[in-house]
Amino acid sequence: IAAAVDIWARGPAALPPPPQPQTPVLPVEGERNVLITSALPYVNNVPHLGNIIGCVLSADTFARYSRLRGWRTLFVCGTDEYGTATETRALQEGLSPRQLCDRYHALHADIYTWFRISFDHFGRTTTPQQTRIAQDIFQRLLARGYLLQDTLEQLRCESCGRYLADRFVEGTCPFCGYAEARGDQCDKCGKLINAVELK
Numbered sequence: 387i388a389a390a391v392d393i394w395a396r397g398p399a400a401l402p403p404p405p406q407p408q409t410p411v412l413p414v415e416g417e418r419n420v421l422i423t424s425a426l427p428y429v430n431n432v433p434h435l436g437n438i439i440g441c442v443l444s445a446d447t448f449a450r451y452s453r454l455r456g457w458r459t460l461f462v463c464g465t466d467e468y469g470t471a472t473e474t475r476a477l478q479e480g481l482s483p484r485q486l487c488d489r490y491h492a493l494h495a496d497i498y499t500w501f502r503i504s505f506d507h508f509g510r511t512t513t514p515q516q517t518r519i520a521q522d523i524f525q526r527l528l529a530r531g532y533l534l535q536d537t538l539e540q541l542r543c544e545s546c547g548r549y550l551a552d553r554f555v556e557g558t559c560p561f562c563g564y565a566e567a568r569g570d571q572c573d574k575c576g577k578l579i580n581a582v583e584l585k
Contacts, residue, residue, distance in 0.1 A: 411458060421460050424445035425442075428466050428471045428472065429487050431475070438497075450504055461505050464507075465491045466511050470552070472487065539582045551569075554569070555569030559574065559577070559585075560579070560583050560584065562577075567584060
């Protein structure tokens with residue numbers, strides 16, 4: 387505490403110069419290595435201030451603090467391009483999921499740059515490298531017996547010829563009777579629902 391008070395009294399000129407970041411940021415044995423990630427934003431929408439505050443701002447603050455401490459810091463994030471929300475938005479806009487993701491990923495990257503969020507890397511979940519990493523994790527978990535196999539009933543749309551993700555199914559909640567419940571959760575009572583349970 388005494389050292390901090392002394393440096394504070396002498397001002398910013400007394401601080402040692404911040405270390406220049408190495409590119410790429412790689413861990414070094416014996417040094418403080420920090421990996422920071424934040425929740426991956428869905429790529430079906432334009433991020434707003436609430437998304438930034440709730441999703442990336444605290445991670446960005448910690449990344450900046452870690453770098454100032456001289457710790458070897460890697461701050462990564464990216465757009466989540468898989469999921470029903472992306473598919474739903476693509477259908478609404480008359481685009482393929484890939485076209486939607488290309489557009490919104492660029493928008494997200496521009497917005498985070500404008501806010502000066504200090505990502506070392508802002509990527510995409512659809513890149514070949516990301517796919518290799520995710521598959522490697524999956525295969526290791528499978529080989530070690532950490533995954534369970536199960537069967538799930540799923541609804542199918544005969545007119546469009548595909549199985550429906552939970553968000554595409556709407557009906558009446560079997561618990562509270564809410565008429566606009568979705569196939570994954572009732573927005574009124576908050577209970578989790580399997581789509582085939584909806585009335």
